Amino acid sequence: MSDSAHSHGDQQDPPFEVQFAQRVYRLPPYMFGRINALLYEKRVAGNDVIDMGMGNPSDPPADYVMEKMCEAVKDVRNHGYSKSNGIRNLRREVAAKYLKKYGVRLDPESEVMVCLGSKEGFSHMCLAMMGPGDTAIVPAPYFPVHTYAVALASGNVISLDVANSEKFLSNIAYTCEHLYPKPKLLIICYPHNPSTVTVEPEFFVDVVKIAKKYGLMVISDFAYADVAFDGYKPPSFLSAPGASDVGVEFTTMSKGYNMAGWRVGFCAGNKEMIRGLGTIKGYYDYGMFQAIQIASIIALREGDAAVEAQSLIYQSRRDALVDGLVRLGWDVTPPRAGMFVWAKIPEEWQKRMSTMDFAMMLLEKGDVAVSPGSGFGPSGEGYLRLSLVENENRLRQAVRQIKGCLKEAEAESITA
Numbered sequence: 001m002s003d004s005a006h007s008h009g010d011q012q013d014p015p016f017e018v019q020f021a022q023r024v025y026r027l028p029p030y031m032f033g034r035i036n037a038l039l040y041e042k043r044v045a046g047n048d049v050i051d052m053g054m055g056n057p058s059d060p061p062a063d064y065v066m067e068k069m070c071e072a073v074k075d076v077r078n079h080g081y082s083k084s085n086g087i088r089n090l091r092r093e094v095a096a097k098y099l100k101k102y103g104v105r106l107d108p109e110s111e112v113m114v115c116l117g118s119k120e121g122f123s124h125m126c127l128a129m130m131g132p133g134d135t136a137i138v139p140a141p142y143f144p145v146h147t148y149a150v151a152l153a154s155g156n157v158i159s160l161d162v163a164n165s166e167k168f169l170s171n172i173a174y175t176c177e178h179l180y181p182k183p184k185l186l187i188i189c190y191p192h193n194p195s196t197v198t199v200e201p202e203f204f205v206d207v208v209k210i211a212k213k214y215g216l217m218v219i220s221d222f223a224y225a226d227v228a229f230d231g232y233k234p235p236s237f238l239s240a241p242g243a244s245d246v247g248v249e250f251t252t253m254s255k256g257y258n259m260a261g262w263r264v265g266f267c268a269g270n271k272e273m274i275r276g277l278g279t280i281k282g283y284y285d286y287g288m289f290q291a292i293q294i295a296s297i298i299a300l301r302e303g304d305a306a307v308e309a310q311s312l313i314y315q316s317r318r319d320a321l322v323d324g325l326v327r328l329g330w331d332v333t334p335p336r337a338g339m340f341v342w343a344k345i346p347e348e349w350q351k352r353m354s355t356m357d358f359a360m361m362l363l364e365k366g367d368v369a370v371s372p373g374s375g376f377g378p379s380g381e382g383y384l385r386l387s388l389v390e391n392e393n394r395l396r397q398a399v400r401q402i403k404g405c406l407k408e409a410e411a412e413s414i415t416a
Contacts, residue, residue, distance in 0.1 A: 026151045031144075031375035035359060039369050050398040052386040053369040055193070055339045057258045059313065061299065062306045065259070068298040072291035082287035085278055086114025086266075090293045093300040094251075094266045102236040110271045111244065113278060116288055118223055118250040118265030121277065123149040124284065125248065125267065128276035129185055129217060130155035136185040137172055137216075141376035141383075143193045146221070150185075158183065161379055162192055165199050169206050176214035186211060186247075189221040191234050191337035194376045194385040198232065198336045204240035211246040217273065218247025226256025226307045228337040229315040237269075244269045248277075255339060256307040257299050264288065264296050314339060317388040317395055324399030341386045342373075349406070352413075355381050366405030368398045 035053065042049050060066070072078050085091070091108035098104040106112055115121025122145060130136060130153035138146045140159035147157045158179070160171045176182050188207065190199045204220075211218050220237035228234050237249050248269035254260035267274055321341055322334045331344040345358055353361070359372035371387075373380030390398065 023152050023154055026154075027148055028151075031356070032371065034356070035363060035369060035372070038360065038363055042363070042367065047367055049363070049367045049369055050390055050394050050401065051369045052388075052390060052395075052398060053371050054389075055255075055387045056389055057255065057260050057339075058389045058391075059258045059310065061258045061262075062303060064302060065257070065295050065299045069291055069295035072294040075291070078290040078294065080290075082290045082293065084281045084285055084287040086112075086287065087290065087293050090114055090297050090300075093297050094268060097300055098236070098238065098268060102239045104236060104238045106238075106244075106268055107271075111268055111274060113267045113274050113281075114288060114293065115250070115265040115267055115277075115281075116285065117254065117263035118221065118252040118267075119145055120263070121265050121267045121281075122146075122219065122221060122250050123152065124280045125219060125250075125273065125277045126150050126153040126155070126185075128280045129153075129273065133181070134185070135179065135181070135183040136187055137175060137183050138187045139168070139189055139192060140378075141194055141373060141380035143189060143221070143376065146187050146189065147377075150187075155185075159377060159379075162195060162197050165197070165203055169203075169210065172216075173210055173214070176210070176216065182214055183216060186216045186218045187221065188218065188237065189223070191224040191228070191335070193221075193223065193338060194340060194342055194371070194373065194380065195383075196333075196335035196338050196340055196342045198234065201235040201239060204235060204237045204243060207237065208240045208242045208246055212242065216246065217270075218243075220247060220249040222249050222251050224255060224338040225251050227311050227314055227339055229311065229318060229334075230336060232336040234337050244271075246270065248273045253296060253299060256310055257303055258310065259296070259299065262292050262296070264292060314388050317390070317392055320392040321386060321388065321395045321399065324396055325402075328399065328403055339388050341388065343384050343386060345382055345384060350382050355383065359384060361409060362402060362405055365408060366401040368401050368405070 091112040094112045095106040095108040098106050126149040130150055132154040135156040136150045138157055138159050139162035142159055150157050158175060160168055162168050225234055237243050248267050251266050253264040267277055322332050325332045325343055330346060349358055355372040355374045359370050362368045362370060371385040373383030
């Protein structure tokens with residue numbers, strides 16, 4: 001061994017440092033980490049936690065969809081690489097659904113693309129459209145991926161309050177008038193997650209006008225298209241005249257069809273934006289397992305009754321949860337669509353603690369997991385998002401446990 005090697009023998013090498021890309025450091029902290037960690041601990045300890053945290057469907061897909069999947073898996077031709085934009089028959093089925101349900105004509109070749117869930121498609125679309133210095137307008141409170149995907153694409157985010165739809169539109173116009181360089185992208189999400197705000201078709205007519213006036217591209221996240229109550233029919237952004245000139249819409253089979261783990265989403269609308277998404281996807285993936293696509297065709301073709309039945313199940317759960325919370329004296333507006341209830345925390349508790357601490361208390365003392373509104377940005381502070389994935393009996397039990405937990409906390413604060 002050389003002398004120089006010996007001379008370094010006693011010195012400690014500096015610890016090897018892994019340096020992430022700057023885009024990773026730009027991501028906000030994951031707000032649900034604390035809750036998920038405690039939920040996991042409780043589950044391991046054998047506690048029966050009623051979980052209303054995530055919108056993860058607990059009901060299975062229709063039998064005929066699963067049967068088709070099994071049949072397609074056994075066909076050896078379905079196991080090779082698949083086209084990254086999706087097989088033609090699935091794209092045609094998506095176009096057929098848009099025509100039947102919304103009166104929208106789409107070219108399945110150039111105006112429809114299959115994604116590995118709408119979240120993947122949305123994120124890759126942001127990568128195709130955004131870059132350093134570009135700005136996107138997102139609704140506030142925001143579904144996390146609406147801001148994270150923009151941040152990962154090195155873009156900037158301006159979030160505007162979504163509660164009042166007319167004010168939201170005028171704030172978009174004001175931002176476009178006064179920001180230089182102008183925002184490049186508008187992200188909309190109706191029925192809105194987390195706040196459950198809904199709109200009528202005229203709203204999208206105004207969105208198209210604003211987009212054309214200011215040169216804004218639009219991405220509509222239409223994840224809750226298939227889950228609606230009391231006769232309300234969520235409108236599609238693409239049904240507004242000229243919508244395909246300015247934007248695209250993402251839909252999914254996760255919610256109404258109970259196929260969340262299958263990861264089947266679609267992008268439809270503007271040809272150029274879809275071409276951009278296709279370019280990015282072509283470098284990242286080889287498309288979805290073909291057996292899943294074949295089963296999805298059957299789900300779309302034959303699933304209308306199953307989707308409607310699923311909405312009625314969610315409606316009954318909504319009623320059970322809202323009635324229970326209202327009886328506790330909470331201020332809750334029953335949602336017209338989606339899988340969530342957006343509930344205001346009672347005033348006396350808001351004065352005492354943050355929304356995150358309130359949610360942690362419900363989990364610690366009441367064995368009820370919920371999402372704190374602050375996890376969806378500052379404008380969610382003071383609210384909880386409760387998902388409707390548990391059955392009615394479990395939801396009624398959750399209300400009883402919330403009541404007991406708050407009573408116990410009240411008693412403790414009096415004796416403290």
